[in-house]
Amino acid sequence: MKSSYREALRAGIRDAMIRDERVFLMGEDVGAYGGSFAVSLGLLEEFGPDRIRDTPLSESGFVGAGIGAALGGMRPIVEIMTVNFSLLALDQIVNNAATLLHMSGGQFHVPLVIRMTTGAGRQLGAQHSHSLEGWYAHIPGLRILAPATLEDARGMLWTALQDPDPVLIFEHGSLYNVAGELDDDAGPVDISTAAIRRPGKDVSLITYGGTLPAVLDAADQLAADGIDAEVLDLRTLRPLDDAAILASVARTHRAVIIDEGWRSGSLSAEVSARITEQAFFDLDAPVGRVCSAEVPIPYAKHLELAALPSVERIVAAAKATAGAGG
Amino acid sequence: MTGTSVRHSGSVDAAHSRHLLLQMLRVRQLEEKCVELYSAAKIRGFLHVYIGEEAVAAGVMTSLAPEDAVVATYREHGHALLRGVPAGAILAEMYGYVEGCCRGRGGSMHLFDAGTRFFGGNAIVAGGLPLAVGLALADKMAGRSNVTVCFFGEGAVAEGTFHESINLAALWQLPVLFCCENNLYAMGTALVRSESQTDIALKAAAYEIPAWAVDGMDVLAVEEAARRAVDAVRSGGGPHFLELRTYRFRAHSMFDPERYRTKEEVARWMERDPITLLRAALETAGQLSAAEWEQLQADAQAEVAAAVDFAEAGTPEPVEELTRFVYSEPGGDEELRTGTATRAGTAAARRHAGKTTGTP
Ligand SMILES: Cc1ncc(C[n+]2csc(CCOP(=O)(O)OP(=O)(O)O)c2C)c(N)n1
Numbered sequence: 001m002k003s004s005y006r007e008a009l010r011a012g013i014r015d016a017m018i019r020d021e022r023v024f025l026m027g028e029d030v031g032a033y034g035g036s037f038a039v040s041l042g043l044l045e046e047f048g049p050d051r052i053r054d055t056p057l058s059e060s061g062f063v064g065a066g067i068g069a070a071l072g073g074m075r076p077i078v079e080i081m082t083v084n085f086s087l088l089a090l091d092q093i094v095n096n097a098a099t100l101l102h103m104s105g106g107q108f109h110v111p112l113v114i115r116m117t118t119g120a121g122r123q124l125g126a127q128h129s130h131s132l133e134g135w136y137a138h139i140p141g142l143r144i145l146a147p148a149t150l151e152d153a154r155g156m157l158w159t160a161l162q163d164p165d166p167v168l169i170f171e172h173g174s175l176y177n178v179a180g181e182l183d184d185d186a187g188p189v190d191i192s193t194a195a196i197r198r199p200g201k202d203v204s205l206i207t208y209g210g211t212l213p214a215v216l217d218a219a220d221q222l223a224a225d226g227i228d229a230e231v232l233d234l235r236t237l238r239p240l241d242d243a244a245i246l247a248s249v250a251r252t253h254r255a256v257i258i259d260e261g262w263r264s265g266s267l268s269a270e271v272s273a274r275i276t277e278q279a280f281f282d283l284d285a286p287v288g289r290v291c292s293a294e295v296p297i298p299y300a301k302h303l304e305l306a307a308l309p310s311v312e313r314i315v316a317a318a319k320a321t322a323g324a325g326g
Numbered sequence: 327m328t329g330t331s332v333r334h335s336g337s338v339d340a341a342h343s344r345h346l347l348l349q350m351l352r353v354r355q356l357e358e359k360c361v362e363l364y365s366a367a368k369i370r371g372f373l374h375v376y377i378g379e380e381a382v383a384a385g386v387m388t389s390l391a392p393e394d395a396v397v398a399t400y401r402e403h404g405h406a407l408l409r410g411v412p413a414g415a416i417l418a419e420m421y422g423y424v425e426g427c428c429r430g431r432g433g434s435m436h437l438f439d440a441g442t443r444f445f446g447g448n449a450i451v452a453g454g455l456p457l458a459v460g461l462a463l464a465d466k467m468a469g470r471s472n473v474t475v476c477f478f479g480e481g482a483v484a485e486g487t488f489h490e491s492i493n494l495a496a497l498w499q500l501p502v503l504f505c506c507e508n509n510l511y512a513m514g515t516a517l518v519r520s521e522s523q524t525d526i527a528l529k530a531a532a533y534e535i536p537a538w539a540v541d542g543m544d545v546l547a548v549e550e551a552a553r554r555a556v557d558a559v560r561s562g563g564g565p566h567f568l569e570l571r572t573y574r575f576r577a578h579s580m581f582d583p584e585r586y587r588t589k590e591e592v593a594r595w596m597e598r599d600p601i602t603l604l605r606a607a608l609e610t611a612g613q614l615s616a617a618e619w620e621q622l623q624a625d626a627q628a629e630v631a632a633a634v635d636f637a638e639a640g641t642p643e644p645v646e647e648l649t650r651f652v653y654s655e656p657g658g659d660e661e662l663r664t665g666t667a668t669r670a671g672t673a674a675a676r677r678h679a680g681k682t683t684g685t686p
């Protein structure tokens with residue numbers, strides 16, 4: 001079946017709504033508007049306004065309400081339009097969702113799923129272009145997912161809803177229109193392992209989410225130059241699948257991490273640290289990184305492109321790593 | 327006063343009314359051009375136009391002094407223009423060129439201009455309110471009699487930040503004029519679907535802030551209400567609040583298929599087009615000849631045409647400069663360091679426009 005990433009997400013939400021009547025979707029403009037990225041288009045007509053619930057502009061309020069509803073036995077899917085606006089709900093996510101289980105000595109689970117769009121690349125200016133999933137991956141108590149494929153877009157949600165703890169799903173804005181084949185019966189997928197999207201033996205390109213397509217393109221270019229790159233899609237940003245990362249590095253002895261977040265204090269820094277901590281003697285070269293330039297994402301197209309990881313920069317970093325060391 | 331409507335006196339002089347009509351036309355024509363340029367892919371990103379709501383910015387901006395500060399939202403092209411930012415600098419910004427009022431780093435939603443104390447251009451709903459409160463606090467502490475005007479949509483009223491901000495302004499008696507542009511929709515969410523109490527002025531009143539609801543399609547009513555409110559704020563009366571009842575004629579942004587409202591509803595509101603209303607009133611009173619109307623339109627068109635020329639001639643900022651403006655540059659860009667001067671690009675746009683048509 002032909003499907004776009006957006007349609008795969010929608011199918012995942014529909015599946016969940018049908019399978020479990022405790023599931024409902026809530027957020028700004030998920031109903032009458034059809035979803036700000038049209039993910040929930042048509043669901044209001046199918047499930048009605050109680051279960052496809054439009055909220056006022058009050059991120060802290062409705063995310064907090066989602067936490068309460070989860071505590072109260074529901075299985076809410078809360079949509080925050082974009083990661084940028086999730087900052088208004090940071091207190092609820094970090095101080096409540098992530099801590100209640102611990103603070104209650106294991107008494108109160110928060111089985112909540114929060115979905116949001118992330119990332120840059122569409123000339124939306126600094127306030128609409130953040131990639132802050134790496135920040136959220138810093139927080140114990142949260143599980144952080146980044147679906148990069150149609151299968152994951154469709155299948156991660158249901159597994160996330162089975163998780164007794166809060167799960168945040170980051171959908172990169174550049175992926176919504178990506179289309180391809182998806183099995184009719186595509187179903188739940190695991191949410192704890194990384195996946196090799198392309199096997200290779202010369203260098204590990206480690207990435208996730210919206211940069212996966214560029215990394216795959218880069219791997220093609222590298223192949224033309226005789227470098228056989230392995231592409232590892234992290235999928236789950238917290239907890240990280242250390243075993244998959246280390247196994248890949250053990251095969252290739254070289255690694256480049258590609259992360260749309262800023263380099264300083266980033267997820268890429270964490271992955272790099274884990275490699276040097278646990279696989280230092282497997283490495284033939286220093287770990288490389290391709291991240292966004294340390295600048296609020298500019299509006300002008302040429303500046304925005306220059307700020308973001310590009311195929312050229314990924315290829316160059318991989319070649320530098322391949323050329324370095326022994 | 328709270329919750330009551332203010333009507334204008336009707337004895338406003340004709341030349342001034344024609345001036346207000348021109349201000350609305352300037353915004354309308356600029357916005358129409360933006361839509362056209364967006365379709366031609368000259369402008370990218372999100373674009374939110376102000377068509378239908380022009381009377382609000384026009385009526386409020388004419389009530390301000392040059393030292394006053396303005397804070398606006400992502401639907402701010404009209405506010406920037408009427409505050410005195412040249413149309414060329416605005417368009418060049420949307421083209422992403424260094425000649426833009428923010429060197430192309432802001433885009434449509436983030437127009438800023440130190441020279442006219444225009445503090446953006448904020449794309450986080452309710453994000454500008456605390457800024458306005460802080461600007462006013464600074465003025466009060468420094469003993470300046472400036473007013474900070476803060477525009478925001480009725481959608482912002484649902485945010486906690488709105489309540490925190492107006493409470494602070496009231497508590498500390500800060501010189502802020504809050505202008506809520508109530509166009510009845512926040513994207514696709516109608517006011518009645520997001521607020522238990524839809525009388526917005528009442529909410530401000532609950533914080534002990536004098537608040538009025540005003541017909542935002544009547545530029546004379548807006549101006550009269552804004553003058554009274556600005557005078558009261560400037561003379562130490564603490565924050566004031568205007569709910570300007572208006573309507574957006576176009577989609578929320580260029581990506582909005584408008585599933586949430588009917589064409590009939592839009593058509594009904596378009597009968598109250600603020601430009602048509604004022605034009606008709608002036609014609610009825612014998613204060614606007616056909617030739618004068620033609621001239622106003624021609625003036626607005628000429629300004630926009632010059633602005634397009636200016637933007638078309640713009641240049642991209644060299645990529646080598648990508649990481650500039652993350653931290654201030656000591657000994658660097660003098661105009662930026664002083665914080666009040668007009669950017670060279672903006673000044674060039676002003677020169678290009680020749681005479682400025684509507685600075686406050
Ligand atoms: C905190 C935050 N949440 C959500 C959004 C997405 N968004 C952009 S504009 C908008 C509607 C705001 O409506 P309103 O305040 O009434 O202003 P209007 O667009 O009608 O002028 C929304 C939900 C945002 N920019 N910021």
Ligand SMILES: [Mg+2]
Nearest residue numbers: 479480511512
């Ligand atoms: Mg509105």
